[in-house]
Amino acid sequence: MTTFAVIVPLVWLAWLIVTEWVPMFPLNDLTKGNVRGRVLAAAINYPFPLLIAAGLALHQTWSLITATALCVLIMAGHLQSWWLPYFGVSTEAQREVYRRDYGRTLKILPTEGHDVVIDVQHLVVGVLSLIMLATTLVVTLTA
Structure with a gap:
C-alpha cells in the first residue's frame, strides 16, 4: 500500500502539469492571458505532491x-476553490476568474443555477x- 500511496501524489502532479501546460481544448482552455496565474498556481501546488510522496516514502x-x-x-483547498463556489459560496472575483479561465472547458455537472461549475x-x-x-491516511494509520 505504501508504494501505491507514493505513486498517487505523483500521478496527481502529472495530471496538473499536463492539464495546465498542454493545450487540450475543451478539457482545458490555455490562453496567453492566464499564463501568469498558471505559473503562480504551479509554484504553489507542485511542491505539495512531492513532499507528500517523500513523506510517505520516508515512512x-x-x-x-x-x-x-x-x-x-490540498483537499480543503479543492473544496474551497471548487465545491463551495459550485454550491453558491463565492465572491465576484472568483466568479470572474472562473468565467474567464474555465467558462469554455468541458463540464459534466449540471450548470443551471450555478455561477461556478x-x-x-x-x-x-x-x-x-x-x-x-x-x-x-491508510498508510499513516497502519504504520
Missing part, C-alpha cells in the same frame, strides 16, 4: 503525519486528491 511517524496534513490542506479537469483533480488523502 517515519513525523513524515507520515506531515504528508497527511498536506493532503488535508467544476469542469472535468478539476473533477479529476478532486478524485485524485481524495484518493491521495485516503491512501495517505
